[in-house]
Every structure is written in structure tokens, then in C-alpha cells.
Amino acid sequence: MTREHATEAEEEYMETMYWLMEAELPMTGANIARAMQLSAPTVHEMIGRLEKDGYVSRNADKSLAFTEDGKRHAAEVVRRHRLVERFLTDVLGIPWDEVHEEASRLEHAMSPVLEERMLAAIGDATTCPHGHPIKAGTREPGVPLSDVEEGAKVRVLRFENEAEDLLHYLMDVGLEPGLEGELTASEDEVTISNGDRTVSVTRSVAETVSVAADPSPPPRTALPSQLVLGKERYGR
Ligand SMILES: [Zn+2]
Ligand SMILES: [Zn+2]
Structure with a gap:
């Protein structure tokens, strides 16, 4: 009961x-x-x-x-x-x-x-x-933005983590559900670009953003233990 x-x-x-x-x-x-x-x-x-x-x-x-x-x-x-x-x-x-x-x-x-x-x-x-x-x-099944290979086409599906700091960060950089573009990546950052916009997030944040990708790695949702919003890690 x-x-x-x-x-x-x-x-x-x-x-x-x-x-x-x-x-x-x-x-x-x-x-x-x-x-x-x-x-x-x-x-x-x-x-x-x-x-x-x-x-x-x-x-x-x-x-x-x-x-x-x-x-x-x-x-x-x-x-x-x-x-x-x-x-x-x-x-x-x-x-x-x-x-x-x-x-x-x-x-x-x-x-x-x-x-x-x-x-x-x-x-x-x-x-x-x-x-x-x-x-x-x-x-809709998705993959972490951080899993996607360079050159793939992506469409942002959702933010898996809605922590306030993280949402402010995503708003500031201009990443939102529905954003489409091509992926490029560096050691620290993942970038989505289309004709109008270029949006970059840290690799740590990219783990919390689910996308539909083509080509796509296997579907999965990441659950990172610590979020890194900037180049400086906090909590150390
Ligand atoms: Zn919420
Ligand atoms: Zn929500």
C-alpha cells in the first residue's frame, strides 16, 4: 500500500x-x-x-x-x-x-x-x-554529443541534465534542442556549425547533450560523475 x-x-x-x-x-x-x-x-x-x-x-x-x-x-x-x-x-x-x-x-x-x-x-x-x-x-533514442565522430550531421534532441549552472551555460553558448549542424571536435571542445551559427561546448558538457547523428554510434545516455563547464575544473 x-x-x-x-x-x-x-x-x-x-x-x-x-x-x-x-x-x-x-x-x-x-x-x-x-x-x-x-x-x-x-x-x-x-x-x-x-x-x-x-x-x-x-x-x-x-x-x-x-x-x-x-x-x-x-x-x-x-x-x-x-x-x-x-x-x-x-x-x-x-x-x-x-x-x-x-x-x-x-x-x-x-x-x-x-x-x-x-x-x-x-x-x-x-x-x-x-x-x-x-x-x-x-x-527519441539519441547518443551523447561527445560520442559523435567528426564530420557527422547532428540534431540536438535534449539536455539530459537540467542543473541550473549547466542550463545557463548552454543558453550562453547558444545550444538548444532542434539545433542542427555538422560536428567538429578538438581535445577540449565539441563544435556544431551550420550556415548561421557555430556553437562550442566542453567535452564534459557534450556528454550531457543527446543528439541524433548521421552517421551514428550506438544509442546510449551518458551519466558523468562530474561536470566541467569551463577549461578550469572546479571542485579541486
Ligand atoms: Zn526540468
Ligand atoms: Zn526540462
């Missing part, structure tokens, strides 16, 4: 776990810790709560799985998060690097009626402004 209401913290974790599932990455404590940039003990404690509340179960190999209730609940929160982000950018005109945190606050408190209204307001949009599908099960 699940409790009537999950806490906001529980919902945040379930969102990350849902993303791991979408990305076909193993649902483990280590991967959750990595994706949320939290310590292993913190994550361990919350997983215990999610298990107790009936949202998550543990497989024989210690990996985690959603219960039926957990999966339904996670899908709802994820859908609301992405919908709110799209509403904030398209309807309210808030830049896409500023909507993730706002959506993370609003997603826990929305009524089905408000959700219905927002859905109507966003028109034909099918993804959040960072490229994640609002409707479950419609994620």
Missing part, C-alpha cells in the same frame, strides 16, 4: 529514477546519487523511505524497480514538471534556462484542472524546452 501523498523530496527522487528508466540506465543508488549530485548515504536513506511507502522495490541483485503505484506516480510528476516548464517558456515568456527550478516547485501542488488548462495553453508542443517528452514513452 502506498501512502496517500508522497513528500516533495520523495517526488524529486522518483523523477530522477523515472529519467534513469527512460534513459535505460540501471536504477541503482549509485546512479541516483550521480544524477542528483548527492552523497550515497543521503540517497540510501531516501530509497529506504520510498521502499517503506510502497513506491519502490528492490530486486534480488539489489537494483531498484518502481512498484506499479510508484511508476504511475513518478510518471505524473515528470509529466507535470515538463508541462510546467513548457508553459513557463512558451506562454509566460520566461527564458528556458530559468524554468527548471520554478517547475520543481510548482509540480508538487498542481490540480488536474490546472494541468488540463496548461496542456491546452501549450498547443502542439510535445516536449519540455530542454527536449524531454511530456507524454510518457515518446523519447
Whole structure:
């Protein structure tokens, strides 16, 4: 039996776990810790709560799985998060690097009626402004930008990591979902160019950007342990 209401913290974790599932990455404590940039003990404690509340179960190999209730609940929160982000950018005109945190606050408190209204307001949009599908099960397979070989044609699908610093960085350099171009690479940077624009990001950031590529390496989603936004590494 699940409790009537999950806490906001529980919902945040379930969102990350849902993303791991979408990305076909193993649902483990280590991967959750990595994706949320939290310590292993913190994550361990919350997983215990999610298990107790009936949202998550543990497989024989210690990996985690959603219960039926957990999966339904996670899908709802994820859908609301992405919908709110799209509403904030398209309807309210808030830049896409500023909507993730706002959506993370609003997603826990929305009524089905408000959700219905927002859905109507966003028109034909099918993804959040960072490229994640609002409707479950419609994620287009991609590869990390960092995996793509020089000279390939790429189209940016989505930002796998929506950390605020990272979104500001991507906005500043001009990288956004839908951008198409040809790839060139150096030791430190990956560049997409087309007739209008040349956009470069660090290799570390390129791991967090999923693209469709031609020719394409095998589909995969990367989960880097540390993000490097500039030439200077931070955290040292
Ligand atoms: Zn977000
Ligand atoms: Zn988003």
C-alpha cells in the first residue's frame, strides 16, 4: 500500500529514477546519487523511505524497480514538471534556462484542472524546452554529443541534465534542442556549425547533450560523475 501523498523530496527522487528508466540506465543508488549530485548515504536513506511507502522495490541483485503505484506516480510528476516548464517558456515568456527550478516547485501542488488548462495553453508542443517528452514513452533514442565522430550531421534532441549552472551555460553558448549542424571536435571542445551559427561546448558538457547523428554510434545516455563547464575544473 502506498501512502496517500508522497513528500516533495520523495517526488524529486522518483523523477530522477523515472529519467534513469527512460534513459535505460540501471536504477541503482549509485546512479541516483550521480544524477542528483548527492552523497550515497543521503540517497540510501531516501530509497529506504520510498521502499517503506510502497513506491519502490528492490530486486534480488539489489537494483531498484518502481512498484506499479510508484511508476504511475513518478510518471505524473515528470509529466507535470515538463508541462510546467513548457508553459513557463512558451506562454509566460520566461527564458528556458530559468524554468527548471520554478517547475520543481510548482509540480508538487498542481490540480488536474490546472494541468488540463496548461496542456491546452501549450498547443502542439510535445516536449519540455530542454527536449524531454511530456507524454510518457515518446523519447527519441539519441547518443551523447561527445560520442559523435567528426564530420557527422547532428540534431540536438535534449539536455539530459537540467542543473541550473549547466542550463545557463548552454543558453550562453547558444545550444538548444532542434539545433542542427555538422560536428567538429578538438581535445577540449565539441563544435556544431551550420550556415548561421557555430556553437562550442566542453567535452564534459557534450556528454550531457543527446543528439541524433548521421552517421551514428550506438544509442546510449551518458551519466558523468562530474561536470566541467569551463577549461578550469572546479571542485579541486
Ligand atoms: Zn526540468
Ligand atoms: Zn526540462
